[in-house]
Amino acid sequence: MDLMRCSTCGETLRAGEARCPTCGAAVASRVPVSQRHVRQCPRCAYRGDGISYFRKASHIGLLVGLSVFTYGVGGVVYYALRRRRRVCPNCGLGWEHSREPGEGFSTEELAPVKARSTAAAPTREAPLPPSGIGRRVFGGSLAVLATIMITAGISTSVFEPVVIGSAIGMAGSGLFLWGWKALQQRRESVLNALNRRVLMLATRREGVLTVTDVAAELDLTIPAAEKIMVAMDDGFRVRSEITDDGVLYYEFPEVRHRGKLGSGDADQ
Structure with a gap:
């Protein structure tokens, strides 16, 4: 829960107040820090984040329709665009x-009021790369x-469908391999993120x-955690x-003896 206070006089502010009731300082209605990066759709007023174009069923249907009626060529072009x-x-x-919710406030109007949160903001990790599921499908x-x-x-001994089908097959194979490569990159990113978390845990x-x-x-499950530790060993x-x-443990010498590093030169 975000507590709003006036930075000029410290007065507690209620939601929706345009100015501080004590000193009259301007109050921005969109100040809560947790919502600073939320954007709003100008058509339906949805607040949040956008989604991939082909996550909507109507767009997938249009993609399939174009692929069927244009022998796949139109679908490839539509997907690429x-x-x-x-x-x-x-x-x-x-x-x-x-746009940002409540857009129209100037920087000066936002400055007098600060937002304070009772809980520490969670660390934002870098977003994972796409899995390429659309390309593979x-x-x-x-x-x-x-x-x-x-x-x-x-x-039917007709030459044209064979040529067109071969071209479509090559395009489909290329798209599938592209999506497969994206999946491998996503898995690698997940593994790297887990390795960083393990190193932070080892430090603690x-x-x-x-x-x-x-x-x-x-x-994590025990088998998943074991795979990570075996891979890092x-x-x-x-x-x-x-x-x-008989207890198996993993030691991180660089972390465990970090305090002794560099002391050899001083002792000599």
Whole structure:
């Protein structure tokens, strides 16, 4: 919950007040920090973030229709033109037309009032790259369409469907491979993010972790946490050891002995 106070006199402000009742300082109605990056659709007044163009069912239907009636060529062109566009999830308006809620206040009007939150703002992680699901599905659909066209052309001894089907098949294969590469990049980004979180956890735990620690702190299953730790275990920067009681733990020497680093020169 955000507490609004006037930065001039410290008076508590109610939601919707245009000016401080004590000193008369201007109050911005869109000050809460948690909503500073929220944008609003000018058509339906939706507040939030835009979605990918092809996440709407109507756009997927149009893509399929164009692919069927143009032997896949129109679908490829349509997808290439719209794949990076974002739209409003409610009305479908292009998100480039969105604006910040309450736009029209100047910087001077926003300055006198500050927002204070009772809870610390969570750390914003970098967004993950797209998984390429649209490219893989569309590429697979084109490959199926190409197979049907080539089969029909061979069975009827007609040359044109074979040529067109071959071109569509190559386009579909290229799209599928493109989407597959995007999926691999997303998986790599997820793994890198988990590795960073493990290193931060190791710093807090003085350089010693168990699989159970990682699973509990990062909200992972035991097998998933074990895979991460095994992948990080290189025997040098991260190495595994077993205690006399049979407990497997992972040691981070660079973290555990960080306080001793650089002291060798001073001792000499």
